[in-house]
Amino acid sequence: MKRVTPPEAGPTSSLMVHETPEGAQELQDREKTSPAALAVERGSVLRLPEGPVLDPGDIDVEFGDDETMIINMGPQHPSTHGVLRIMMELEGETVIRSKPVIGYLHTGMEKTAEELTFVQGATNVTRMDYLAPLHNELAYSLAVESLLGVETPPRATWIRMLMSELNRISSHVMWMATNGMDLASTSMMIYGFREREMVISFFEKTTGLRMNHDYIRPGGVAADLPDGWEDDVMAIVETIPGRLDEYDEMLTGQPIFKERTEGVGILSPELAIAMSATGPLLRASGVEWDLRRSMPYLAYDEVDFDVIVGTVGDTFDRYAVRLNEIRESCRIVRQCVERMPSGDFRVQDKKVTPPPRARINESMEALIHHFKIFTRGFEVPSGEVYVAIESPRGELGCYLVADGTNKPWRLHVRAPSFVNLQCLPPLLRGGLLADAIAVISSIDPVMGEVDR
Amino acid sequence: MGRAALVARAGGHAAQMTDVALSDAADPGPVAPSGQQVAFVSREAYVETVTSFRDGGYEMCSDLCCVDYLGCPERPLPAGVAPERFEVVVNLLSLERRERMRLRVQVPEADPVLPSLFGVYPGTENMEREVFDLFGVRFRDHPDMTRILMPEEWEGHPLRKDYSVGRVPVQFKAAPGPR
Numbered sequence: 001m002k003r004v005t006p007p008e009a010g011p012t013s014s015l016m017v018h019e020t021p022e023g024a025q026e027l028q029d030r031e032k033t034s035p036a037a038l039a040v041e042r043g044s045v046l047r048l049p050e051g052p053v054l055d056p057g058d059i060d061v062e063f064g065d066d067e068t069m070i071i072n073m074g075p076q077h078p079s080t081h082g083v084l085r086i087m088m089e090l091e092g093e094t095v096i097r098s099k100p101v102i103g104y105l106h107t108g109m110e111k112t113a114e115e116l117t118f119v120q121g122a123t124n125v126t127r128m129d130y131l132a133p134l135h136n137e138l139a140y141s142l143a144v145e146s147l148l149g150v151e152t153p154p155r156a157t158w159i160r161m162l163m164s165e166l167n168r169i170s171s172h173v174m175w176m177a178t179n180g181m182d183l184a185s186t187s188m189m190i191y192g193f194r195e196r197e198m199v200i201s202f203f204e205k206t207t208g209l210r211m212n213h214d215y216i217r218p219g220g221v222a223a224d225l226p227d228g229w230e231d232d233v234m235a236i237v238e239t240i241p242g243r244l245d246e247y248d249e250m251l252t253g254q255p256i257f258k259e260r261t262e263g264v265g266i267l268s269p270e271l272a273i274a275m276s277a278t279g280p281l282l283r284a285s286g287v288e289w290d291l292r293r294s295m296p297y298l299a300y301d302e303v304d305f306d307v308i309v310g311t312v313g314d315t316f317d318r319y320a321v322r323l324n325e326i327r328e329s330c331r332i333v334r335q336c337v338e339r340m341p342s343g344d345f346r347v348q349d350k351k352v353t354p355p356p357r358a359r360i361n362e363s364m365e366a367l368i369h370h371f372k373i374f375t376r377g378f379e380v381p382s383g384e385v386y387v388a389i390e391s392p393r394g395e396l397g398c399y400l401v402a403d404g405t406n407k408p409w410r411l412h413v414r415a416p417s418f419v420n421l422q423c424l425p426p427l428l429r430g431g432l433l434a435d436a437i438a439v440i441s442s443i444d445p446v447m448g449e450v451d452r
Numbered sequence: 453m454g455r456a457a458l459v460a461r462a463g464g465h466a467a468q469m470t471d472v473a474l475s476d477a478a479d480p481g482p483v484a485p486s487g488q489q490v491a492f493v494s495r496e497a498y499v500e501t502v503t504s505f506r507d508g509g510y511e512m513c514s515d516l517c518c519v520d521y522l523g524c525p526e527r528p529l530p531a532g533v534a535p536e537r538f539e540v541v542v543n544l545l546s547l548e549r550r551e552r553m554r555l556r557v558q559v560p561e562a563d564p565v566l567p568s569l570f571g572v573y574p575g576t577e578n579m580e581r582e583v584f585d586l587f588g589v590r591f592r593d594h595p596d597m598t599r600i601l602m603p604e605e606w607e608g609h610p611l612r613k614d615y616s617v618g619r620v621p622v623q624f625k626a627a628p629g630p631r
Binding site for chain 2: 025034036037039040102103106108110111115273274275276277278287289294295382384385386388395397399401403409410412414418419421422451452
């Protein structure tokens with residue numbers, strides 16, 4: 001393990017030494033766990049504020065340590081969607097306590113962001129949630145534009161909306177695929193990847209890349225939509241709903257699938273709100289909260305769509321919410337195709353967006369502007385802003401602090417998976433080990449975003 | 453929107469917030485450039501203020517993060533708020549009124565400790581662990597104050613400004629990079 005020590009010992013050096021006497025990250029034996037931590041691992045967080053501090057003797061008096069065992073699931077496990085490690089205490093096959101242990105994919109992207117200019121920043125954030133890269137770019141770009149005071153042209157706004165809805169389709173379809181695989185429906189996995197491929201091909205045609213597009217940038221988008229994009233997009237939204245009906249036939253009414261998902265991992269709306277859960281997880285619990293509707297950004301207040309809400313909050317509801325959100329996204333995409341305005345695809349502010357390639361050959365000023373933007377970048381006035389959008393996984397927030405230079409002073413990304421993952425202990429508690437697979441899958445964690 | 457409006461919006465509970473310096477959210481100054489509501493809270497009144505906001509309708513704590521202002525040029529703060537090295541930023545969300553409120557707390561470098569919000573919003577558990585891990589700001593009464601992203605035996609807190617980016621030796625033929 002590589003340890004990095006600070007280069008010079010300043011007045012703060014005493015703070016920089018080994019500083020975690022609080023203990024290990026892993027799930028410990030009961031004697032070594034504090035009552036509060038035990039309550040969290042048992043998923044009984046809502047009781048803590050009201051009642052007195054729990055006595056460890058009151059908890060699970062029927063189990064002794066020798067009757068239970070602590071097992072690891074992950075970090076290398078096909079059902080953990082990346083390098084997620086979950087430690088569980090089992091009594092037979094019943095989960096008594098659980099604790100997600102994360103950080104295996106931590107690459108310090110928030111630290112990296114402080115070294116990159118605002119122009120380069122989008123290439124960094126797009127690698128966080130690798131299944132919804134365009135949403136990451138969108139949150140970042142909206143935050144930078146908010147500090148810059150730049151208003152994007154209407155076509156840029158609608159292209160962004162079109163692309164982020166297509167990305168939502170591809171992300172949810174991908175979730176359908178992995179969820180199917182977790183529940184032993186391997187054909188679902190193949191189908192999901194097949195549908196995702198259609199969207200990804202269109203992204204490749206538009207942005208040049210299948211992932212990590214760097215397409216949505218501060219000031220607009222990187223390039224206009226390719227010729228004939230309407231046909232490509234309409235082919236997608238005309239094919240996908242038919243495929244969703246096939247999913248319905250294959251999964252929604254199927255007894256084995258219902259048996260594995262109905263009533264499993266129920267999340268009450270009170271608990272979901274208290275745990276700051278967002279996205280399909282919150283909506284499946286019956287809370288009508290979608291940032292596209294509640295706090296509209298881009299032009300979501302001008303398009304017609306429904307917010308899908310569940311009733312029970314179990315794994316099946318989370319499946320149903322995502323399935324129907326794909327249909328709603330197709331509706332939005334159709335409206336984007338119909339109402340796509342003409343005009344510029346990025347703001348005509350020469351300090352923010354580079355000049356067109358043709359201008360560089362004939363204009364000295366254009367060459368200078370191009371050179372300055374890609375070497376030094378642009379300077380953002382000092383200030384701080386929090387911008388949140390609805391990513392396929394929930395509220396994707398970007399807290400940006402600028403100090404007037406060309407690099408952010410601090411870029412914090414509020415990753416929805418990171419927060420939603422806290423809901424695991426209450427969801428797993430009392431369930432079977434086999435159900436844990438279904439529950440983890442229904443949260444839809446993307447570890448690139450959790451660990452950043 | 454001035455202070456009176458803010459007090460009215462907080463559902464009357466703001467009357468208890470005697471030592472909360474409220475910025476003028478309508479002022480297009482650098483404190484809140486996009487018209488977002490920002491309030492500055494002292495460390496002593498932190499939990500009471502957050503509790504009163506929760507009771508006043510902000511059901512969800514959507515985000516909690518920290519900023520290290522070491523060596524940062526003067527940042528605009530309202531009168532009565534002394535700048536400190538760390539600043540913990542809490543983003544509250546009201547689902548019912550569809551509003552956000554951002555609280556900023558100054559945390560001194562010499563004693564980087566704050567009371568935990570776990571009792572008010574259990575959803576801050578992961579976020580506070582992340583702040584502790586990456587900035588070294590401790591949260592009193594947090595149920596499980598351990599590192600979350602870095603390995604548990606890691607030294608230092610990487611997102612601090614005086615933490616070097618570091619270099620992992622890699623066997624390339626060329627000379628090592630600028631860092």
